[in-house]
Amino acid sequence: MFWQILIFTTGTISILFAFLLYRWVIKKECGNPKMRVFSQAIQEGAQTYLKQLYKSLSLLALAIALILYFTLGWETAIAYLFGSFFSALSGYLGMTIATKANARVAWAAKDGLKKAFPLSFFSGAVMGLSVVGFALLGMALVLYIFKVPSVVLGFSFGASSLALLAKAGGGIFTKTADIGADLVGKVEFGLDEDDPRNPAVIADNVGDNVGDVAGMGADIFDSYVASMVAVMILGFELYQTDWRFTLTPLILGAIGIIASLLGMIFVQMGKERDPGKALNFGTIATTIIFAFLSFFALKLLNINSFWGIFGPTMAGLLAGSILGFTSNYYTDIAGQAVQETANSAKSGTAILILNGFSYGLFSVVPSIIGICLAMMAAWFIAVHFGIAGTYGVSLAAVGMLSVTGMIVSADAYGPIVDNAKGCSEAGKESDKTIAVCDKLDAAGNTAKAITKGFAIGAAALTVLALFAAYIETVNLKSLDLTQPEVVVGLFLGAMMPPLFSALTILSVGKNAFLMVKEIRYQLEKKPGILTGKEKPNSNRCIEIATKGALKELVLPGICAFAAPLIIGFLLGPRALGGFLGGAIISGIVFALFMANSGGLWDNAKKYIEDGALGGKGSEAHKAAVIGDTVGDPFKDTAGPSINTLITVMSLSATVFGSLIVRYALWGR
């Protein structure tokens, strides 16, 4: 009872806090008239996109809910709708505040970092706290009402379906706009980044928000929920007599929220005035506070094997921190990989692309070793203290994700300050103000790199937990690689992430082509745009990006939802187990490689723009711009969607597991 109150209270407090911060932020002044216009345009663009997206998605959600209703009963259907709604809601809130905060941060930047930084961080925290608050409260409610974790699985499936499409759709939107704006505006007409004469500039800024705020939020909401549900299912199946095993993830989640709230106090720049350090300091503080609090909470919970629970949780927490901070290594602008890639521009564009590609492949190595170590540690600590190994691995995922509140806050900070820079340029503010925004922005890029490593690591452990939950649900005694259907499943699963990547990347290429045509058309037909006499038609660009993204979602969406069911019902539960294994393995390889190659090319370009190798306008710069454009859909469209793809497929397999066992044509 005490624990239930704790969970509900912290969930509520988190949402309440988010609401208070929201109120605090929107009361701030929102800048000069030009900024307002710019910011207003972004807000409207983002709203248009989100409305259209949610309209399509709610139809899809209803359709899937109906299927769930007829196959698994109304409880799962309701939980599914609930999950999609909560995920959409926190994404919507985060987006709303992000698009409102940008001009306010830009205005506060006039008074220096000291005023602007807290404003931008706490705007991001609205997102962070909504995500964890709604996720925890939602799961707790569903569990409280229906009493069985398998219904909470429906909640997770709902959140995950929404996340996949929000993430992939946002990724296609943002890169369509970004590539279009760059290719024509920057390269052909020589306009600066964020030049308001570029018709695609508003769409590009909207893209930052829909991709990085709403998309990333939905992604981590999804992993957060899925990891906890996996533990709940395993706890329920393995230790039916002891309800504490089912509640543990929610308790850890509640403690994570408390730790994040306390950790935010430590987000202080101090004397050095370094926003990057402030963010890292907050993350580290949250991690340490979580370790302490969970130690005492688990002692108090008095589960029969304290270390078997606490140990794996800490293994995950530690691995998360390490993965996050080391993911920086390959994409760090001061690092060897970025600089060697930039230098290779001297041998031409092709070599630059080959080098970035190769270093991206390299980056897979330390991350996979890290994930393996975390998994082994969690498993063996758990087993050593008498807890099931699969339960231990799943707890590691929960441990890693426990500090999500803080991580998402720091991440959502990124696009807010990025947009703030755009606002202050659009508002023609002084160079000093723009410099302040620049400093805020640089810290945002580091936070983003850390979150990406963290998100992939967390997704990896989460899908491993879901994999265990699937095997438990369909009651497989073993999943034996000496059986042909398992090997066939493994092959077919491994094929999915490349297929999904190909579909989303081609979509970006196709849409960018339309965008390029539109921008060229506008700038050529109305020469007044370039002289400032005419206004560009930004809405047309937003429309192209929105329509394109929604249209192009259909095929990858069908692949993700249908493939596991087809494999399961045709080839049976063992083949589906192999399929999930294959998808997880190749998914993690592709997600890491794409995210890091993309980040690396991006920073190689920045490195040259900072003056190396002849700086802007040099041949090396031109090569680096092409590299960056190749990397854009890698790091912001395909790469980050793969996380969600493998989560959705694992959830779909588990949700329909009982039906597959009963009705599979073959291999039952």
Place this chain on the structure above:
Amino acid sequence: MFWQILIFTTGTISILFAFLLYRWVIKKECGNPKMRVFSQAIQEGAQTYLKQLYKSLSLLALAIALILYFTLGWETAIAYLFGSFFSALSGYLGMTIATKANARVAWAAKDGLKKAFPLSFFSGAVMGLSVVGFALLGMALVLYIFKVPSVVLGFSFGASSLALLAKAGGGIFTKTADIGADLVGKVEFGLDEDDPRNPAVIADNVGDNVGDVAGMGADIFDSYVASMVAVMILGFELYQTDWRFTLTPLILGAIGIIASLLGMIFVQMGKERDPGKALNFGTIATTIIFAFLSFFALKLLNINSFWGIFGPTMAGLLAGSILGFTSNYYTDIAGQAVQETANSAKSGTAILILNGFSYGLFSVVPSIIGICLAMMAAWFIAVHFGIAGTYGVSLAAVGMLSVTGMIVSADAYGPIVDNAKGCSEAGKESDKTIAVCDKLDAAGNTAKAITKGFAIGAAALTVLALFAAYIETVNLKSLDLTQPEVVVGLFLGAMMPPLFSALTILSVGKNAFLMVKEIRYQLEKKPGILTGKEKPNSNRCIEIATKGALKELVLPGICAFAAPLIIGFLLGPRALGGFLGGAIISGIVFALFMANSGGLWDNAKKYIEDGALGGKGSEAHKAAVIGDTVGDPFKDTAGPSINTLITVMSLSATVFGSLIVRYALWGR
């Protein structure tokens, strides 16, 4: 006894035929003085490279043989040396004839296709017949002397070690030279392909031979032997009382040789004068002849389950043909993928690269489905007729590879006619003669595309067979994906092909940089080279490519040989089983994707050069040239080496399997 005589006789006949063809070819006239000089330079360059390569490799082979001697006894050590020697020998013979044939073909082209085509095909057949002859004879000898298939495994390991390094080394060599020659010669100085003033042109032509003749030959030699050894081991372990199960693969090999020899009769251009059709006709004829002959031979062998042996063999044969011919689809110059990729050059270089990348990822889908179908068919036919499923899958690999003699002949034809074209240009022959060479060359490109699909499919089934042989050797009852060490192994294995690709691609980038510097230096220091008054220093370029390739082989070589042993001895045989599974899965994905992306960009460039989108010199062409350069190391260095990588790792695991079971630190 009859069967032993058959095997030894056909092996000997194959080698004898190769020798006779060799004699026939070198008696032909070898062209005008300029051609001779050009051809001589290629011959010498190739000899220099091979000598250095084999010198290094023989040291390595001795070192590994010593290790084998101390751990597994002298029999395996001897067999290992034997395997490396035979593989090297057939590579050497193939190279020698290829480099001697080029000028002779160019000279024969003066008399038209009718004289030049048979000469070039039968020059390639020297390679094809040596490969199968030496492989079959070598295995049969080792089996005859030592009586146990586990020693033949040593032979296969030797062939495979050599193949890995010959393939990767050749791949690095050829792309270093190719990229260097293109980037400086073509792009910066506007020279044509094969312009003798370009200092890297000889190195580039040498590269075609060492990469495509010696490398591809060693690769297929390796798969051919490995697939047969896997069946022999499974036959020996599963059916110890019946020696026919151990001999079956050698019998099928012997029949394959007879079929290839008979099939060569059908390599006739007929009235249409189409060399491409002649090659395809020969391949189809060989396949049909093999099907007939093996039907009767297996009937005669009178094994207890005829269909359980014949069925899987045919499944493999069929799958091989289908994979080979459909691999053409994604890279066909008249196909949608190539033309859409070429068209995307209108949106800039980055989009062209993204599209080629995406279609490469797509191409993984049909091939993996094809491999899965072949595997399932072989397994279930075998099981249905009372044969072990793993034995059936391995037989499918042998069935696929049975027509190797013909396939390698058609493949080696490619670089010979490619070089012949270079010779006729260097010899300043008439446009008519050059047109004949062009026609020969176009057929070579198709043959090459078919071989690549075939090689990857064959390697996939072969490593699956080796995987089964490994599991049988270390006597694993199951390889269960619910065990943590198997999952960890799977992750670590999946990491190897990307790591290996990264290492080899970076090597190409690094060496190409040195090559670019050297060519620029020569052309700038000695302006007489461009006017034809001074001779370029080609040897210096060959030296750079040779030294670079050998130096850069060390790191990937260590990874390939050491990784399975480290995993095996540290984490035990189950983890190593997972490791092999992971490597196979991700290896096949990466091999297919890289080979096809590379081929696609290559043909997109050719499509534009044929006049589309503004033709040569247009912006689209510039973009396509960059795409082609990115694809070069994909399709000729990293992609094709991955086949051999996964074979070597599987063999190394199986060879040391018994030791790993005994001495692993953990998980025994």
